[in-house]
Amino acid sequence: MQSPGALCSEDIPRSLAHHHAEPALMNVTSSTWQLRSPCPCCGQGGLTFSTCIRCHRVLLVCAEVGTVFDSRDRCPCGSEHFENATSDQITALGFTPDDYA
Numbered sequence: 435m436q437s438p439g440a441l442c443s444e445d446i447p448r449s450l451a452h453h454h455a456e457p458a459l460m461n462v463t464s465s466t467w468q469l470r471s472p473c474p475c476c477g478q479g480g481l482t483f484s485t486c487i488r489c490h491r492v493l494l495v496c497a498e499v500g501t502v503f504d505s506r507d508r509c510p511c512g513s514e515h516f517e518n519a520t521s522d523q524i525t526a527l528g529f530t531p532d533d534y535a
């Protein structure tokens with residue numbers, strides 16, 4: 435989930451970041467996308483876009499507290515298992531690249 439020491443993803447075109455599988459870019463391809471706005475529960479940055487592995491709904495998860503927003507710690511479908519959302523999924527929700535990083 436976390437990618438400590440990741441390359442600065444802002445320097446890499448988003449369309450490339452998810453289609454390159456070179457080892458040097460591992461941190462980028464596996465990186466999480468986080469909303470730039472502070473988290474409403476703890477005031478920290480780090481709201482991470484995650485996708486429910488069961489129903490593929492995109493949810494925001496607080497990196498500090500683990501809170502899943504809009505649905506009390508789990509997906510409305512009942513699943514508690516998530517994977518990193520892709521930038522395509524995020525923009526499909528109406529977010530622009532200026533909203534997340």
Ligand SMILES: [Zn+2]
Nearest residue numbers: 473475476496
């Ligand atoms: Zn929080």
Ligand SMILES: [Zn+2]
Nearest residue numbers: 486489509511
């Ligand atoms: Zn779900």
